[in-house]
Amino acid sequence: MMRRIKTLAVGGALAALALAAQPASAESFKVTIPKGTPQGAYDGRVMVILTPDGKTEPKDQTRPDYFGAQMFGVNVDGLKSGQSTRVGQGVLGFPAEDLSQVPAGRYFVQAVLHKYDTYTLENGKTVKLPAARGAGQNWRKEPGNLVSTPKQIDFDPAKGGEIEVVLDRVNPAIEEPKDTEFVRHFKIRSEKLSKFWGRDTFIRGHVLVPKDFDKHPEAKYPLAIFHGHFPDDFGGFRTTPPDPNLKCVYSERFNLPCYNKTEQEEAYAFYQQWVSDKFPRMLIVEIDHSNPYYDDSYAVNSANIGPYGDAITHEFIPALEKKYRGLGAGWARFLYGGSTGGWEALGVQVKYPDDYNGAYAACPDPIDFRQLMVTNIYEDKNAYWREGPFTRIARPGKRNYLGHVPYTMEMENRWELVMGDKTRSGGQWDIWEAVFSPMGDDGYPQRIWDKRTGVIDPKVAAYWRENYDLRHIMERDWKTLGPKLQGKVNIYVGDMDNFYLNNAVYLMEDFLKKTDPPYGGEVTYGDRDEHCWNGDKANPIAISRLRYNTFYLPKILKRIEQTAPKGADLTSWRY
Numbered sequence: 001m002m003r004r005i006k007t008l009a010v011g012g013a014l015a016a017l018a019l020a021a022q023p024a025s026a027e028s029f030k031v032t033i034p035k036g037t038p039q040g041a042y043d044g045r046v047m048v049i050l051t052p053d054g055k056t057e058p059k060d061q062t063r064p065d066y067f068g069a070q071m072f073g074v075n076v077d078g079l080k081s082g083q084s085t086r087v088g089q090g091v092l093g094f095p096a097e098d099l100s101q102v103p104a105g106r107y108f109v110q111a112v113l114h115k116y117d118t119y120t121l122e123n124g125k126t127v128k129l130p131a132a133r134g135a136g137q138n139w140r141k142e143p144g145n146l147v148s149t150p151k152q153i154d155f156d157p158a159k160g161g162e163i164e165v166v167l168d169r170v171n172p173a174i175e176e177p178k179d180t181e182f183v184r185h186f187k188i189r190s191e192k193l194s195k196f197w198g199r200d201t202f203i204r205g206h207v208l209v210p211k212d213f214d215k216h217p218e219a220k221y222p223l224a225i226f227h228g229h230f231p232d233d234f235g236g237f238r239t240t241p242p243d244p245n246l247k248c249v250y251s252e253r254f255n256l257p258c259y260n261k262t263e264q265e266e267a268y269a270f271y272q273q274w275v276s277d278k279f280p281r282m283l284i285v286e287i288d289h290s291n292p293y294y295d296d297s298y299a300v301n302s303a304n305i306g307p308y309g310d311a312i313t314h315e316f317i318p319a320l321e322k323k324y325r326g327l328g329a330g331w332a333r334f335l336y337g338g339s340t341g342g343w344e345a346l347g348v349q350v351k352y353p354d355d356y357n358g359a360y361a362a363c364p365d366p367i368d369f370r371q372l373m374v375t376n377i378y379e380d381k382n383a384y385w386r387e388g389p390f391t392r393i394a395r396p397g398k399r400n401y402l403g404h405v406p407y408t409m410e411m412e413n414r415w416e417l418v419m420g421d422k423t424r425s426g427g428q429w430d431i432w433e434a435v436f437s438p439m440g441d442d443g444y445p446q447r448i449w450d451k452r453t454g455v456i457d458p459k460v461a462a463y464w465r466e467n468y469d470l471r472h473i474m475e476r477d478w479k480t481l482g483p484k485l486q487g488k489v490n491i492y493v494g495d496m497d498n499f500y501l502n503n504a505v506y507l508m509e510d511f512l513k514k515t516d517p518p519y520g521g522e523v524t525y526g527d528r529d530e531h532c533w534n535g536d537k538a539n540p541i542a543i544s545r546l547r548y549n550t551f552y553l554p555k556i557l558k559r560i561e562q563t564a565p566k567g568a569d570l571t572s573w574r575y
Contacts, residue, residue: 027088027099027155027156027157027159027160027161027162027163028086028087028088028089028099028161028162028163029048029072029086029087029088029109029111029162029163029164029165030084030085030086030162030163030164030165031046031048031084031085031086031087031111031113031148031165031166031167032082032083032084032164032165032166032167033079033080033081033082033083033084033113033146033167034081034082034166034167034168035081035082036081037081037146037167037170038144038170039081039115039144040080040081041078041079041080041081042076042078042079042080042113042115042146043076043077043078043079043115043116043117043118043128044075044076044113044114044115044116044130044145045073045074045075045076045113045114045116045139045419045420045424046073046074046075046076046079046085046087046111046112046113047059047071047072047073047111047112047113047114047139047418047419048071048072048073048087048109048110048111048165049061049062049069049070049071049109049110049111049112050069050070050071050102050107050108050109050155051069051070051107051108052105052106052107052108053069053108054108054150054152057110057150058108058109058110058150059110059112059140059147060140062415062419063415064094064397064407064411064412064415064416065398065406065407065411066095066406066407066411067406068094068095068415070093070094070095070096070102071093071094071415071418071419072087072091072092072093072099072418073087073091073092073418073419073420074086074087074091075421076113077128079113086162087099092414092417092418093418094411094414094415094418095411097414099157100157101157102155102157103157104155104156104157104158105154105155106152106153106154106155107152107153107155108150108151108152108153109148109150109151109152109153109155109163109165110147110148110149110150110151110165111147111148111165111167112139112140112145112146112147112148112167113145113146113147113167114130114139114142114145114419114420115130115142115144115145115146116128116129116130116424117129117130117131117292119197119198119199119292120198121196121197121198121443122195122196122197122198123439125439125442125443126443127442127443127444129292129293129424130142130292130424130426131292132290132291132292133174134173134174134232135171135174136229136230136232136288136290136295137230137290137291137292137293137294137295137426138295138426139419139426141171141174142171143171143172143173143174144170144171145170145171146167146169146170146171147167147169147170147171148165148166148167148168148169149166149168149169151165174232177206177232177233180239181239182208182209182211182213182237182239182271182274183206183207183208183209183233183234183237184206184207184209184324185204185205185206185207185233186204186205186206186207186285186319186320186323186324187202187203187204187205188202188203188315188316188319189201189202190202190203190311190315190316191315192306192307192310192311192314192315193306193307193308193311196306196307197292197306201306203287203288203289203311203312203315203316204287204288205285205286205287205288205316205320206231206233206234206285206286206287206288207234207283207284207285207320207324208234208237208274208283208284208285209283209324210274210281210282210283210573211274211275211281212575213324216572216575217325218572219281219325219572219573219575220325220326220327220328220569220572220573221281221282221283221324221325221326221327221332221573222280222282222283222326222327222332222333222334222556222560222573223282223283223284223285223317223320223321223326223327223332223333223334224282224283224284224285224333224334224335224336224549224552224553224556225284225285225287225317225333225334225335225336225345225348225356226284226285226286226336226337226341226548226549227287227299227335227336227337227340227341227342227344227345227348228286228296228337228338228339228340228341228344229295229296229339229340229341230288230290230295230296231286231287231288232288234284234286235286236263236266236267236270236546236548236549237267237270237271237274238264238267238268238271239268239271240268241264241268242261242264242265242268243264246258246260246261246264248260248261251542254540254541254542256542259542262542262543262546263546266543266546266547267546270547270549270550273550279553280553280556280557280573280574281573281574281575282553282556282573283320283324283326284549285320287299287312287316289308289312291305291306291308292305293305293423293424293426293430293431293434293435294426294430294431294434295426296340296344296431297312297435298340298343298344298347298431298435299312299344299347299348300344300347300348300351300435300468301351302434302435302436303437303438303439303445304423304434304435304437304439304444304445305434305435309348309351309352312348313348313352313355317333317355327568327569327573329568330354330355330356330357331357331560331563331564331565331568332357332560332564332568333355333356333357334356334357334358334359334360334552334556334559335348335349335356335358335359335360336359336360336361336362336548336552336556337360337361337362337548338362338363338364338532338534338545338548339362339363339364339365339501339531339532340365341362342361342362342363342364342365342491342532343361343364343365343366343367343470345359345360345361345364346359346361346364346367346470346489346491347468347470349485349488349489350470350473350474350481350485353481353484353485353488354484356488357488357559357560357563358487358488358490358555358556358559359488359489359490360490360492360535360552360555360556361489361490361491361492362491362492362493362532362533362534362535362548363492363493363494363497363501363531363532363533363534364491364493364501364504364505365432365501366501366503366504367469367470367471367491367504367505367508368469368470368471368472368504368507368508369461369464369465369468369469369472369504370504370507371500371503371504371506371507372432372504373395373397373409373499373500373501373503374395374396374409374500374503375395375409375456377448377456377461377464378458378461378462378465380456381455381456382449382453382454382455382456383395383409383413383448383449383454383455383456384408384409384410384413384453384454385410385454394408394409394410395408395409395410396408396409396500397409397411397412397499398412398498398499399496399498399500400496400498400530401496401528401529401530403496409454410454412427412428412429413429413451413454414451414452415427416428416429416430416451417451417452421451422442422444422445423437423444423445423447424444432448433445433446433447433448435468436448436463436464436467436468437460437463437464438460438463446460446463447460448460448461448464470508471504471507471508471511474511475511478515478516482515482516482517482519483517485519486517486518486519486520487519487520487521487559487562487563488520488521489512489519489520489521490521490522490523490535490555491505491508491509491521491522491523491524492523492524492525492526492533492534492535493505493524493525493526493533494525494526494527494528494529494530494531494532494533494541495525495526495527495528495529496528496529496530497529497530497531497532497533498530498531499531501531502525505523505525508523509523526541529541532545533545534547534548534551534552535551536551
């Protein structure tokens with residue numbers, strides 16, 4: 001959860017500094033790889049982070065908000081043990097754009113080298129990207145990344161000289177989760193993805209099996225795919241009551257003093273329902289499809305990320321159903337999730353209409369690119385600014401339910417650019433670009449807009465529309481898609497979603513209301529509800545966001561009863 005940074009007593013506001021003359025020279029940072037590191041040389045992104053707050057490591061305080069830690073980033077290619085790179089004036093930064101604009105003062109400094117691997121793709125192009133190594137593309141934790149021990153410094157942009165920072169730590173490997181009575185772990189090598197990436201590529205699943213799964217070898221089960229961000233294990237499920245010695249952690253988002261205890265209570269309550277006699281026996285899987293661009297692939301085929309849609313639907317799901325006795329038919333497979341997972345649920349249902357029997361999409365990422373949050377990429381010239389003849393105003397990037405804005409679109413995109421160029425930040429805008437864009441001549445995704453100026457490329461926007469604008473695709477192809485999607489499209493969003501995701505849902509609903517044949521699903525809004533409201537009107541979002549499984553499974557069971565074909569197995573899994 002985000003936490004406010006204390007303001008420096010010295011220095012002054014960054015906005016005022018932008019008006020001041022820059023000094024002729026500025027203190028810089030010399031980032032060194034010590035001898036004896038695991039690799040002889042490194043490609044990657046070196047980031048230097050500054051913060052006045054020493055309570056947590058600087059790398060854990062970076063965020064796109066106006067109160068985020070200061071950071072700068074540069075690429076390194078073949079930087080050897082014992083060598084250094086310099087981060088100084090002229091290197092793009094966030095929130096301050098240049099080191100010369102950082103107020104003089106006392107800071108904690110830390111550097112990270114997010115290492116890149118070299119990939120020779122199926123099409124012959126060579127790219128350097130951060131391999132998925134078990135942390136969900138979180139550069140702060142990815143195994144093998146080099147990190148410096150934080151140290152306190154006195155910094156003055158008016159001074160010359162260098163401050164040395166040594167990358168003296170190596171992030172350790174992440175231990176694989178272990179099977180339990182209820183949670184099993186499944187991993188396959190994807191032939192399709194391995195061919196695309198030019199190396200072995202795997203998809204993992206964390207599978208929640210029903211009560212007495214091993215005692216009923218005759219049973220075959222419906223499958224629910226809970227799409228979303230990178231899961232290190234199956235989340236929100238625990239077989240023991242909350243830890244009585246748990247140290248309370250405050251939730252700024254929900255203004256709750258001990259939200260971590262609430263999370264444990266809800267996870268235990270889910271277990272109690274899962275093993276009860278009244279609960280349907282099903283399989284639920286959370287999929288790890290982290291990749292070199294993000295913690296998640298968006299579960300569709302992509303020019304830059306590869307054929308993840310086909311790999312998941314045609315390789316991973318059938319293999320999982322074979323191992324865990326799934327019913328193995330489209331009528332018995334369902335999709336749900338929120339935010340990224342909401343887009344995936346709907347996107348996969350649209351792209352593979354016969355392979356799944358219903359999508360329950362909560363707070364989905366933009367499903368109509370006429371409202372890519374607050375930008376119409378087909379008509380607007382600039383993603384960052386609303387421009388008039390005499391002035392311009394910044395487009396917001398986030399809000400709370402009162403409409404208060406902590407950052408703009410330009411800020412979040414610049415933050416991403418500091419973390420990585422060529423769509424390599426692992427951030428939200430970059431993953432949309434990696435999934436939705438055509439591949440450029442250099443092997444990296446084509447920019448939907450200039451990352452510094454926000455100027456939109458209409459040719460790339462047109463490619464997005466024809467391949468990934470879900471409303472456009474559904475409206476364009478409804479004559480053939482409509483009969484296959486009846487009753488399968490269900491969307492839920494708060495009308496004060498933090499990322500304006502309700503805007504695109506309004507446009508989708510306008511289309512769905514006039515479909516012939518009728519779409520037969522539901523679109524529901526939560527009054528003043530933020531991200532990621534899931535349709536539960538009985539509970540506040542702090543609770544409902546923890547109940548996706550128990551909220552959607554009854555809807556799935558009803559859908560099965562209404563649509564199962566004649567002769568379908570509706571009994572073996574009802575023990």
